[in-house]
Amino acid sequence: MKRITSIILALVMLLSCLAMTACGDRTPPALTLEGHKVTEAQYSYWASSYKANYLNSYEDVENSAEYWQSEISEGMTVAEYLDGVTLETVKSTLVNSMLFDEYGLSFTKDEKASIDAYISDLIIERADGSKNMMNALLGEYGINLNILKNIYLEEEKVAKVYNHLFGEGGEKALTDEELEKFYTENFVRVQMIYIENISTYSTDDNGNRLTDENGYYVVEKLKGEEKEKKDAVVKTVQEKIAAGEDFDKLYEEYSELKDYKNGHYYSATENYGDAFYYLLIADVTKLEVGEIATLESEMGTCIVKKLELDSGAWSNKENEAFFGEFKDNASETAYRLFVESYYEKIETDEAIIKKYSVANVTPAYFF
Secondary structure, three states: OHHHHHHHHHHHHHHHHHOOHHHOOOOOEEEEEOOEEEEHHHHHHHHHHHHHHHHHHOOOOOOOHHHHOOEEEOOEEHHHHHHHHHHHHHHHHHHHHHHHHHOOOOOOHHHHHHHHHHHHHHHHHHHOOOHHHHHHHHHHHOOOHHHHHHHHHHHHHHHHHHHHHHOOOOOOOOOHHHHHHHHHHHEEEEEEEEEOOOEEEOEOOOOOEOEOOOOOEOEEEOOHHHHHHHHHHHHHHHHHHHOOOOHHHHHHHHOOOOOOOOOEEEEOOOOOOOHHHHHHHHHHHOOOOOOEEEEEOOOOEEEEEEEOOOOOHHHOHHHHHHOOOHHHHHHHHHHHHHHHOOHHHOEEOHHHHHHOOOOOOOOOOOO
16 A cells, blocks of 8 residues: 555656656746746645635635625625735735845845745644655645745745835835824824713623633623613713814713823724724714714714824824834835835736636645
8 A cells, every 4th residue: 555655646746747847846927027937836826825814814705606706896706806915915925026136135044944944844744754745735736845945935035025125224214204204194183082872891899891711801782771871971962062062171071081182093004903993094084173073883982073183193102002003004004015116017927817716726724
């Protein structure tokens, strides 16, 4: 049986290597940019890898023909949308590969050794230590161990390029003026009268908030007289605002959240983990400075007044709760725009790209 297995593996290896002469990558380019390329084998792998990521990351994604052809928005199927995401990500990798060479960057021996060690662990874990068996497994995705190593190196170039250009002390690290520009172009500022009239946090006898088995606070809906009292407060505040009473005075009198005297700062570039904040940003963006709107969150009613952005708010210690990731987000946005500026120079083989649609490829979960 061992002899038969070895013969089968050798045949599989031979067939997979026919498309990759001498087990190197001789497949045609799927994308090219100024002498750099993403081969068909590489694109095949990345399409499979990203498909696995989509399936793992989103609860509502299903690996079925019906799902891939369903509409995610008017005139666009799920497959078309995710294929676009895949192509954009591979384009970014290609641009970074070019920039890696353009800026004369390189890997240290330890960095290369780390990738070799990772691949060695994969061979042990997935193929019982057999390179032949591992190559047979990788052949399902159009690659072999040599190509996989090159792919991992290409992926590592992304971080190298980012740190060299936009990291601390990088060639294109953002100045205070550029950070201020990012702030004024991406943030909104509001003051908020918050009334917890929809839900409340469950507490123990000592007033401490209770958590569930996952460490999240336990929330319960307000009911009965308590709910009626809170709703009445919301109505009172809205009536007084309509009558022209001073917003700041009403804030001091009625808001159940008074932690941020300078107001609240929000941006779609930040990660809030709650859809409410992105809806708030969208709604407040439409307002003129001084205008007031009522928004409902999962917990309560927010009566917000749009404020004028104050200069340098991102560097003010009093506002640090809203700007913890500000510099990173600003740098990552500048880096993304810089990389995307090269996309128009990329040539693509549409036939190859279409061949490896998310609807067709096998998800690569383990490599």
